[in-house]
Amino acid sequence: MGKLKVIKAGPHSSIQDLGRFGYRRFGIPQSGAMDPALMKLSNQLVSNPNHYPTIEIALGGIAFESHSDTSLGVTGATLTKNGEIQTNGNAHVKAGDVIEVSKPEKRYAYISIGGLLDAKHDFGSYSTYVQAGFGGMAGRMLQKGDLLETDKTHTLLQQVVVPEQLLQKTKLIHILKGPEWYLLKELPETKTFTIDAASNRMGVRLSGEKLKIDAQEIASSAVIPGTIQLPPDGHPIVLMNDCQTTGGYPRIGKVVDEDLPKLAQLAPLSEVVFNLNFSE
Amino acid sequence: MSVKESGSLQFNDISWRVSLLGEQVILMECAPDIPIDKIHDSTHLIEKLLADDLNDIVPAYHSIAIFTSLSIVDVRKVLNGKKSKINQPGKGDDIIELPICYEVGFDLERVAEHANFPIEKVIDIHLSGTYRSLFMGFTPGFIYADGLADQIACPRLDTPRKLLPAGAVGIAGTQTGIYSLQSPGGWNIIGRTPTKIFDLNRKPPILIDVGTQYRFVRISQKAFETWGS
Numbered sequence: 005m006g007k008l009k010v011i012k013a014g015p016h017s018s019i020q021d022l023g024r025f026g027y028r029r030f031g032i033p034q035s036g037a038m039d040p041a042l043m044k045l046s047n048q049l050v051s052n053p054n055h056y057p058t059i060e061i062a063l064g065g066i067a068f069e070s071h072s073d074t075s076l077g078v079t080g081a082t083l084t085k086n087g088e089i090q091t092n093g094n095a096h097v098k099a100g101d102v103i104e105v106s107k108p109e110k111r112y113a114y115i116s117i118g119g120l121l122d123a124k125h126d127f128g129s130y131s132t133y134v135q136a137g138f139g140g141m142a143g144r145m146l147q148k149g150d151l152l153e154t155d156k157t158h159t160l161l162q163q164v165v166v167p168e169q170l171l172q173k174t175k176l177i178h179i180l181k182g183p184e185w186y187l188l189k190e191l192p193e194t195k196t197f198t199i200d201a202a203s204n205r206m207g208v209r210l211s212g213e214k215l216k217i218d219a220q221e222i223a224s225s226a227v228i229p230g231t232i233q234l235p236p237d238g239h240p241i242v243l244m245n246d247c248q249t250t251g252g253y254p255r256i257g258k259v260v261d262e263d264l265p266k267l268a269q270l271a272p273l274s275e276v277v278f279n280l281n282f283s284e
Numbered sequence: 285m286s287v288k289e290s291g292s293l294q295f296n297d298i299s300w301r302v303s304l305l306g307e308q309v310i311l312m313e314c315a316p317d318i319p320i321d322k323i324h325d326s327t328h329l330i331e332k333l334l335a336d337d338l339n340d341i342v343p344a345y346h347s348i349a350i351f352t353s354l355s356i357v358d359v360r361k362v363l364n365g366k367k368s369k370i371n372q373p374g375k376g377d378d379i380i381e382l383p384i385c386y387e388v389g390f391d392l393e394r395v396a397e398h399a400n401f402p403i404e405k406v407i408d409i410h411l412s413g414t415y416r417s418l419f420m421g422f423t424p425g426f427i428y429a430d431g432l433a434d435q436i437a438c439p440r441l442d443t444p445r446k447l448l449p450a451g452a453v454g455i456a457g458t459q460t461g462i463y464s465l466q467s468p469g470g471w472n473i474i475g476r477t478p479t480k481i482f483d484l485n486r487k488p489p490i491l492i493d494v495g496t497q498y499r500f501v502r503i504s505q506k507a508f509e510t511w512g513s
Contacts, residue, residue, distance in 0.1 A: 025339065025340065026339055026340045026423075027340070028340045028342050028349075028350075028351070029340055029341055029342055029343075029420065030420055030425060030488075030489065030490055031420035031422060031423060031424045031425055031426050031464070032424045032489045033424075063468065067330075126484060135423060135465070135467060136424045136465050136484075137425060137484070138484070139422075180304065180307075182305070182315070183303050183305065183311055204456040207296055222314065223344065223345040223346055223347075224344050224345060224347030224421060224428065225311075225313070225344040225345070225346070225347040225349070226305060226309070226311065226344060226347065226417075227305075228305060228306045228349075229311055230306055231305070231306070248421060248422055249342055249420070249421045249422075250342065250344050250419065250421030250422065251421075255305070258304075258305065258306055260307070261306070261307050261308075
């Protein structure tokens, strides 16, 4: 059985799978990997099914000490074992090996351990949602000393090519009009913002020129990952995977599903260009 | 998919504005004067009509979000002109009783001052109310309810508290609700219920479903502190 001890946890490391679906009616958010395509590739590196829970790290590295034979796959960061360095790679490890995973090259990176990770399973998902203590390692972020265990030792290492578009930093994000788009006083087709440092798994805050709107609040109504809310301060927030299920701020737009991981991967203070999608 | 597909829809005797909230989420919005019972009734009818094509559904004050891989055109075809049977029994017949302790509320004085009533009168008014879960949101299981007497309505705090306990009973303007989990919050906390309204280990995890009515029964601080032990 695979056993890894966390010896350095990093700032925002959590167990995530592809998310929790079908429970928004109870106010339960989606959660799950912020960059699902990259997360699936880390599973493929160790022959895991795509939906198996992985370790998501953000804005900082993580380190493990192995307590057994096991296999590891890393996407979006560098894996170092006994001085051997690999980017987007995989490795077999033995008991006693120390494995370091670098800070993500973009914002989020994924680590898969061969086999099914022993994690809390709530509402159909292993994804960690800290606010309610769902999923993951006892419903919280990973900490130094945590023991991660899987049901297998070595799994077959697979060669995986990370597609170029997952490695590139894209600052162009396509959006659709939201239900309250018409409340905006100006209707820009293109707008440039900066990613605020206060962004997280719940939302990406955008700073820049304020947007003006006619109404400040609406009667609470459904919101989803990708919804662009405009609070009274005029600075939009793009809701992300851990966002709440209803909200009272005008929903001026929606980041297209395809571009949401690209937005998630932009580092704090980077520039982002929103472009209204008129296609179809 | 684009706003071009938006439009209106007649469903359950209500005119709805239909638009996309997301690529696989259709938003139906109605006039604010439509009673919430009709929203709940329409929600149940959509559940029945879309059956396995429905991935999730989120009702709110004047809207219903439908999570489906069907297109707006197909959903419109299924829903158009349909209505629920008259005199369909609602969920509102049973009233759940929830224990409440006012001594452990944080803002009872603030609410009393705002209402210009003695504290005991605020408590009496609050205890005489029958509340109804309108929808859930904010955090898992958080109940937005109606039924609050206008006399004890009170604006939300200027600065939200960083951490409220689960079971905190809140007032924000004329809205009322119950915090299902420990979370930050800006509502006036008039009292607390020791009952777990959201419990991960219970099936279903919620105690009070959308449309269900509840009222409060006062308990002492001692009973609150030893509840369930």
